[in-house]
Amino acid sequence: MQLGDLPVGARRERVRWTLLVVASIALALVGAWSLRSAIPRHIVLASGLRDGMYHQYAQRYKEILARDGVTVEERMTGGAEENERLLRDPHSGVDVAFVHGGVVRPADREKLVMLATLYYEPLWIFYRDNVVHEHFDELRHRRLAVGSADSGVRAFMEPLLAVNSITSLNSDLVPLVNLEALRALQAGQVDAAFLLGPAEFPAIWQALHDPELKLMSLARSEAYPRRFPYITKLTLPPGTIDLAQHIPGQEVKLIGTKAMLVSRDDLSTPIVNLLLGAARELHGSQGYFEALDEFPNTAMVDLPVSADADRHHRFGPSLLHRYLPFGVAAYLERLIVLLVPVLFVIVPLSKLLPQLLRWRTRSRIYRWYGELALLEREVGTRTGVLPVEQWLGDLNRIEQAAARIRAPLSYASEAYTLREHIGLVRRAVMAKAHDAAANANGDPENAAG
Numbered sequence: 001m002q003l004g005d006l007p008v009g010a011r012r013e014r015v016r017w018t019l020l021v022v023a024s025i026a027l028a029l030v031g032a033w034s035l036r037s038a039i040p041r042h043i044v045l046a047s048g049l050r051d052g053m054y055h056q057y058a059q060r061y062k063e064i065l066a067r068d069g070v071t072v073e074e075r076m077t078g079g080a081e082e083n084e085r086l087l088r089d090p091h092s093g094v095d096v097a098f099v100h101g102g103v104v105r106p107a108d109r110e111k112l113v114m115l116a117t118l119y120y121e122p123l124w125i126f127y128r129d130n131v132v133h134e135h136f137d138e139l140r141h142r143r144l145a146v147g148s149a150d151s152g153v154r155a156f157m158e159p160l161l162a163v164n165s166i167t168s169l170n171s172d173l174v175p176l177v178n179l180e181a182l183r184a185l186q187a188g189q190v191d192a193a194f195l196l197g198p199a200e201f202p203a204i205w206q207a208l209h210d211p212e213l214k215l216m217s218l219a220r221s222e223a224y225p226r227r228f229p230y231i232t233k234l235t236l237p238p239g240t241i242d243l244a245q246h247i248p249g250q251e252v253k254l255i256g257t258k259a260m261l262v263s264r265d266d267l268s269t270p271i272v273n274l275l276l277g278a279a280r281e282l283h284g285s286q287g288y289f290e291a292l293d294e295f296p297n298t299a300m301v302d303l304p305v306s307a308d309a310d311r312h313h314r315f316g317p318s319l320l321h322r323y324l325p326f327g328v329a330a331y332l333e334r335l336i337v338l339l340v341p342v343l344f345v346i347v348p349l350s351k352l353l354p355q356l357l358r359w360r361t362r363s364r365i366y367r368w369y370g371e372l373a374l375l376e377r378e379v380g381t382r383t384g385v386l387p388v389e390q391w392l393g394d395l396n397r398i399e400q401a402a403a404r405i406r407a408p409l410s411y412a413s414e415a416y417t418l419r420e421h422i423g424l425v426r427r428a429v430m431a432k433a434h435d436a437a438a439n440a441n442g443d444p445e446n447a448a449g
Contacts, residue, residue: 040268046075046083046097049151051179053201054079054098054259057118057282064278070271078150079177087112087264095267096275100196101230101257101301102156113306115261115272116279116296116313119198120289122234122256123156125216126185126207127192134219136164142191143172145181153177153196156257163227178203185213192216196256199241199288208241208248221253230302231255234289241288256289258301265306272308273317368398368418376425379432388433395426 045061048054055076062072075094077083083097084104088111100121104112127133146161147153154175161167176184181193182203195204207213218224224231236252261275279296286292298305298313375394399422 040271041069042071042073043095043271044073044075044093046077046086046094048077048079048083048098049178050076051202052079053197057098060282061275061278064281065274068274070274078148079154080152081155082150083152084108084112084262087262090264095271096261096263098259099262099303100152100156100259102159102228103152104262104303109303111265112262112303113265113267113309114298114301114303115263115267115275115306115309116298117258117260117301118279118283119259119287119295120232120234120256121197121259122199122236122254122289123153123160124195124197124204124207124254125192125218126182126195126213127216128185128188128213129191132214133216136160136166136218139192140164140166140170143174143189145174145176145184145190145193147177147181147194147196148175151177153194156196157194159228160224179206182207186210209245215248215252217250217252218255219253221255224255230257232257236288260301260303261296262303263306267306267308269308272306273312276309276312277317368402369421372398372418372421372425376428379425379428382432386433386436388429391429392426395422395429398422 043065045058047058055074058072058074062074065072075086077086080097080099080103083094083099086092086094087097087099088108096115098118125139127139133139144166146157147155154177161173174181174184174190176190176193178195179202181190181195184190185193185207193207195201195207197204199205199208208215221233225233232255234254234256236248236254238248238250239246241247261279263272276296283290283295284293296313298310371394375391375398379391399419402418402422
């Protein structure tokens with residue numbers, strides 16, 4: 001059967017459904033294209049100085065994310081302090097950055113979230129002196145390398161120096177960091193150098209193996225975490241760094257914080273999942289201070305934790321990311337997020353729309369049933385002069401209106417039944433008119449008939 005062989009109502013209904021299917025397919029294609037183009041393939045990671053650990057780790061993150069087709073652009077900076085400023089600037093282009101505890105001030109934490117802690121960053125205090133020092137304040141009135149203005153060590157040290165009454169008024173605070181600070185200490189240009197980072201950090205590793213330098217063991221290391229929540233007490237047992245050379249020669253009490261991967265709170269969820277996977281690959285092993293699988297972690301340091309990162313840490317990657325390539329999994333996840341709310345609307349509508357269609361179609365038919373019923377009641381009860389012409393005119397009007405009703409095939413019988421009832425009422429009108437005429441002519445036989 002061809003389309004032209006169908007009744008007019010059926011043809012219109014089929015055309016309507018065809019247009020609906022075509023529009024749905026077009027909408028799905030547009031949505032698929034927009035979802036695919038919305039999946040990020042490029043991020044900017046703020047690292048640190050060339051001789052720092054942040055730069056080394058940035059290179060590793062770049063390699064790991066490249067496996068899934070995501071390009072990581074490294075933005076080398078002066079350190080964690082500058083990284084924090086770049087993250088807070090929405091026009092900087094930086095998406096993710098390495099930061100550590102104590103850098104972001106409480107007033108600047110809006111819109112920044114921690115994705116994960118990565119490893120411990122101890123504070124190493126190296127000095128040149130024949131006397132053993134165990135307290136910060138013993139370095140007062142000395143020349144101290146406390147890090148440059150953009151470095152994380154400077155931001156970390158400022159409150160510690162303040163509580164120990166070490167200021168620029170009573171001490172010479174030299175803005176040197178990393179290897180520059182170590183070289184100045186070895187050359188005698190400064191009396192002590194503050195270095196922040198893991199033991200593998202080149203400046204720290206060299207300082208630990210320099211027999212001319214001493215490493216301060218803080219006698220009051222337990223007091224600092226109680227004053228600064230982002231600080232952790234750390235212990236370095238004898239021989240941990242080098243058993244053969246007895247480095248360190250005795251237990252060293254240190255304080256430190258944790259390195260963090262930080263972003264703005266609008267970072268794409270698929271990128272968060274990729275970064276957490278890379279962090280697990282890079283930072284999950286045991287270290288000098290880290291236990292096996294202690295990192296990455298989402299225990300709060302001093303920034304709110306990303307909900308996506310916490311979910312990934314607790315439950316691991318989603319089922320899609322476990323078995324599908326990144327692009328496909330990310331696309332399907334976004335599609336599901338888009339379709340689930342739509343389904344909650346479509347499913348009820350799919351049940352409601354047929355009822356609305358049924359009600360609308362029947363209301364168009366039953367409307368005339370009501371008028372027809374009133375007319376039929378009037379015909380049956382009317383006495384005296386009969387307005388036959390008016391009745392017939394009303395019936396013709398109702399019949400013409402019923403003929404114009406375009407109902408689906410499933411409601412065709414009801415439309416035909418309405419027309420039959422119109423015919424019944426018309427016959428009743430004609431019969432009553434005939435009886436009235438017979439009574440008027442005095443013909444009892446015709447009246448009885």
